[in-house]
Amino acid sequence: MSRLTNKHIQHLYWRAGFGISYTELHQVKKMSKNKIIQHLFDQSKDPKELHIDLKEFEKDPKTLTKEKRKELRNLQNQKILDMNALWFEQMKNTKGVLREKMTLFFQNHFAVRLRMPKVMLYFHNTIRKHALSNFGELLMDISRSPAMIMFLNNRQNRKGSPNENFAREVMELFTLGRDNRYTEKDIKEAARAFTGWDFDKEGKFVFRQYRHDSGDKVFLERKGAFKGEDIIKILLEEKQTAIYLTEKIYRFFVHDTINQEHIKELATIFYDSNYNIEILLKSIFSSTWFYDKKNIGTKIKSPVDLITGLNRQFYITYAEPKVLFYTQRKLNQMLFYPPNVAGWPGGKYWIDSSTMMIRLKLASVMLTNGKIDMDIKQDMPENMMTNPRKSKRTGLAKRIRAQGNWKKFLVTLQTENKKEVTDFLIQPELSEAAKRVLSASGINDTKSFIVELLSLPEYQLC
Amino acid sequence: MERRDFLKNSVFASGMALIPSFLKGMEFLTPDQLSGYRNVIIIQLSGGNDGLNTIIPIHNDIYHRLRPAIAKKKQETLAIDDTLAFNNHLQEIKQLYDQGDVSIINNVGYPNPNRSHFRSSDIWHTASGADQHLTDGWIGRYLDAHCEHPYQAIEVDKGLSLTLKGKKMNGIAVSDPTLLYHSTREPFFKNIIVNTDQEMLDENNQGYLYKTMLETYSSASYIYETSKIYQTTTQYPSTAFGKNLKCIADFIISGLTTRVYYSSLGGFDNHVNQVNSQDRLLEIYSQAIGALVKDLKKNSRFKDTLILTFSEFGRRVKQNASRGTDHGTANNVFVIGGGLKKPGIYNEPPNLSDLDISGDLKHSIDFRSIYATILNNWLNVNDAPILGKTFDSLGFV
Numbered sequence: 001m002s003r004l005t006n007k008h009i010q011h012l013y014w015r016a017g018f019g020i021s022y023t024e025l026h027q028v029k030k031m032s033k034n035k036i037i038q039h040l041f042d043q044s045k046d047p048k049e050l051h052i053d054l055k056e057f058e059k060d061p062k063t064l065t066k067e068k069r070k071e072l073r074n075l076q077n078q079k080i081l082d083m084n085a086l087w088f089e090q091m092k093n094t095k096g097v098l099r100e101k102m103t104l105f106f107q108n109h110f111a112v113r114l115r116m117p118k119v120m121l122y123f124h125n126t127i128r129k130h131a132l133s134n135f136g137e138l139l140m141d142i143s144r145s146p147a148m149i150m151f152l153n154n155r156q157n158r159k160g161s162p163n164e165n166f167a168r169e170v171m172e173l174f175t176l177g178r179d180n181r182y183t184e185k186d187i188k189e190a191a192r193a194f195t196g197w198d199f200d201k202e203g204k205f206v207f208r209q210y211r212h213d214s215g216d217k218v219f220l221e222r223k224g225a226f227k228g229e230d231i232i233k234i235l236l237e238e239k240q241t242a243i244y245l246t247e248k249i250y251r252f253f254v255h256d257t258i259n260q261e262h263i264k265e266l267a268t269i270f271y272d273s274n275y276n277i278e279i280l281l282k283s284i285f286s287s288t289w290f291y292d293k294k295n296i297g298t299k300i301k302s303p304v305d306l307i308t309g310l311n312r313q314f315y316i317t318y319a320e321p322k323v324l325f326y327t328q329r330k331l332n333q334m335l336f337y338p339p340n341v342a343g344w345p346g347g348k349y350w351i352d353s354s355t356m357m358i359r360l361k362l363a364s365v366m367l368t369n370g371k372i373d374m375d376i377k378q379d380m381p382e383n384m385m386t387n388p389r390k391s392k393r394t395g396l397a398k399r400i401r402a403q404g405n406w407k408k409f410l411v412t413l414q415t416e417n418k419k420e421v422t423d424f425l426i427q428p429e430l431s432e433a434a435k436r437v438l439s440a441s442g443i444n445d446t447k448s449f450i451v452e453l454l455s456l457p458e459y460q461l462c
Numbered sequence: 463m464e465r466r467d468f469l470k471n472s473v474f475a476s477g478m479a480l481i482p483s484f485l486k487g488m489e490f491l492t493p494d495q496l497s498g499y500r501n502v503i504i505i506q507l508s509g510g511n512d513g514l515n516t517i518i519p520i521h522n523d524i525y526h527r528l529r530p531a532i533a534k535k536k537q538e539t540l541a542i543d544d545t546l547a548f549n550n551h552l553q554e555i556k557q558l559y560d561q562g563d564v565s566i567i568n569n570v571g572y573p574n575p576n577r578s579h580f581r582s583s584d585i586w587h588t589a590s591g592a593d594q595h596l597t598d599g600w601i602g603r604y605l606d607a608h609c610e611h612p613y614q615a616i617e618v619d620k621g622l623s624l625t626l627k628g629k630k631m632n633g634i635a636v637s638d639p640t641l642l643y644h645s646t647r648e649p650f651f652k653n654i655i656v657n658t659d660q661e662m663l664d665e666n667n668q669g670y671l672y673k674t675m676l677e678t679y680s681s682a683s684y685i686y687e688t689s690k691i692y693q694t695t696t697q698y699p700s701t702a703f704g705k706n707l708k709c710i711a712d713f714i715i716s717g718l719t720t721r722v723y724y725s726s727l728g729g730f731d732n733h734v735n736q737v738n739s740q741d742r743l744l745e746i747y748s749q750a751i752g753a754l755v756k757d758l759k760k761n762s763r764f765k766d767t768l769i770l771t772f773s774e775f776g777r778r779v780k781q782n783a784s785r786g787t788d789h790g791t792a793n794n795v796f797v798i799g800g801g802l803k804k805p806g807i808y809n810e811p812p813n814l815s816d817l818d819i820s821g822d823l824k825h826s827i828d829f830r831s832i833y834a835t836i837l838n839n840w841l842n843v844n845d846a847p848i849l850g851k852t853f854d855s856l857g858f859v
Contacts, residue, residue: 039854153733156784163782165733224852300667342580352622353678357645433657457671
């Protein structure tokens with residue numbers, strides 16, 4: 001299969017990015033499968049680091065008044081929010097969608113939550129830099145970053161009184177996976193090896209010899225006077241690390257349930273390539289099974305996928321950044337604020353009673369002020385009891401003040417054929433209920449029909 | 463308007479007569495049915511609360527020796543008996559304790575304890591053994607076996623805990639009943655709902671989305687209409703946790719046929735400079751519980767309510783180098799209610815001179831015995847099928 005169908009290209013772009021515009025779909029359609037995949041990587045070459053102004057924090061806090069220090073503390077929060085908004089803006093506008101997607105993956109793999117803009121910005125940009133290259137280098141740089149040293153308490157981990165937090169999580173969450181391969185004893189020994197890790201005022205990594213436990217350690221059956229870096233290297237020598245990462249990446253890009261045969265093959269490729277992320281991803285995207293019917297339209301979009309997908313397709317603008325934060329909070333995914341060290345579990349976790357209704361309503365709120373037009377032919381007395389004007393602005397539409405650009409979207413959409421529009425916007429097959437509702441609704445104008453499509457449960461899938 | 467008439471009108475107003483037949487069967491409690499309708503509120507102190515600085519072995523030398531920087535001084539506690547004392551940020555809990563409304567169960571845990579938040583939370587949520595991986599929660603299994611509607615277990619919080627997820631049925635997560643209700647009123651969604659067949663609700667993601675939509679639709683009407691009946695006038699602290707408990711009180715007093723409520727208070731993972739932040743959290747907990755119990759008492763519902771407070775693990779006896787504590791094992795559990803059979807300190811205090819090889823407390827009561835007691839003695843259902851095996855009943859209710 002060297003050519004991809006429209007559905008396949010949409011599938012690839014939803015998984016590797018945030019969907020595809022109609023114009024772009026027809027551009028890349030001319031390319032072969034391998035060319036399209038290469039095109040995705042080519043467009044993501046630039047790490048596109050985020051930049052925010054942090055000069056307010058350069059002054060020595062000791063020289064400041066009490067009020068000024070308090071002001072700065074509030075400003076710290078604000079700066080993290082600025083980073084959040086900036087990242088969303090970049091995801092909306094960039095051509096390098098795969099870089100953004102992989103950065104999202106690793107920002108959640110290494111789920112750190114701190115109120116310190118400088119160390120968080122450095123942390124985020126470190127992930128960007130390595131997101132499509134080498135996992136080993138990423139793991140090392142992230143482990144030694146001030147954010148990680150702070151967040152998992154390696155700074156407090158000292159000879160004679162170890163703090164096991166990082167040692168435990170580096171195995172449980174970042175490399176081997178819970179209950180795989182290591183024991184409580186390995187955690188204790190690794191914690192000893194990580195003693196002495198710290199950073200200076202500039203945010204540079206520092207090794208403090210006097211805090212380091214330089215004695216012999218026995219870690220995963222190896223013995224030596226290990227330092228932290230040695231532990232990371234040993235963890236990378238373990239094939240289980242490649243397996244664990246591959247499983248997680250597979251669940252992120254392919255399907256909630258892993259296929260053991262695919263994992264076995266991919267993990268070997270990943271391990272043998274010395275953890276080359278690009279090689280792993282290319283193996284996934286160029287496989288035939290990636291385009292199997294059972295993998296298409298079966299993943300629940302994360303809130304970021306959903307929001308960014310709409311942002312990109314319909315050129316959504318927000319009245320103020322606060323609106324975007326509100327939406328993220330209500331959907332339980334606020335970037336830079338993961339729930340805990342394990343990050344967001346994803347999949348069905350996104351869906352509960354309250355998030356489901358907001359998600360269904362989101363597109364109409366952004367595009368038509370919350371109105372979903374219907375011309376119902378069936379006898380449905382209950383609808384007569386709802387005043388449509390009143391339902392026009394629900395609490396949600398008042399809070400989510402966002403606006404799409406229909407004109408721009410409709411110009412690019414070169415068809416008004418209902419089937420073509422449906423195939424383009426909806427990845428899974430329509431349920432019987434959806435088919436019945438759409439055919440019963442006598443809507444003829446394209447705009448209203450699109451809002452109906454976007455309000456179906458099917459639009460929540462990609 | 464009489465309460466009964468109000469309910470009747472609400473059923474029409476919300477258009478519930480038109481939802482698919484397999485979702486019908488809404489029940490409302492009349493005032494006489496309301497009395498005696500038992501419920502459980504489960505509260506998780508997430509992150510691993512340090513039980514030893516909550517219920518403090520204040521006269522124990524080992525406690526003071528192993529925690530030179532973080533041990534509580536006597537004047538920072540509220541004495542219980544010759545061995546134990548409350549952290550003095552638990553004022554309201556202490557008052558309830560003195561009134562015989564609190565039972566403190568020490569040394570609760572499970573064999574081969576896991577010190578990971580996620581794994582240990584999963585174990586508590588699913589009531590599994592340490593070597594067992596279950597994907598449904600213990601309340602989810604209770605829902606599956608004994609309840610007809612998802613709203614019979616409600617989590618007042620941001621998301622839905624594994625505890626409330628069953629195989630057939632999930633509980634409902636609500637943080638704002640009004641917002642939830644209004645979002646379901648869209649005619650387009652109603653139209654989808656009336657067109658949905660039960661056959662579509664299979665286990666894949668698409669079926670799951672439809673199922674959630676349907677359950678939400680019917681539950682949201684029910685919760686919204688019923689909870690309008692009572693809006694508390696009791697003052698609650700303005701913390702997020704306080705607001706959540708206020709919402710639960712409104713539900714209970716309004717007469718929702720909900721059996722289990724769930725909420726959590728996070729931030730207990732104090733590896734560094736623990737004392738201040740734990741004290742602050744315990745105060746938030748205590749003040750909110752104090753307001754809740756006052757409210758329930760005022761409305762004669764406290765005797766039908768049982769509040770279980772747990773944390774996924776306790777913390778290490780010895781402090782770490784950063785004036786904090788690392789992940790530990792066995793911990794104390796609070797049971798608060800108007801119908802306790804054994805209020806007070808339920809069992810022996812923690813034994814600090816007999817720790818495991820990591821320096822952690824050994825458990826003497828399996829947490830599943832507490833679940834078994836609640837299921838059997840309080841909710842009057844057979845606990846063994848839900849918990850997978852038989853555990854001793856503790857008789858605190």
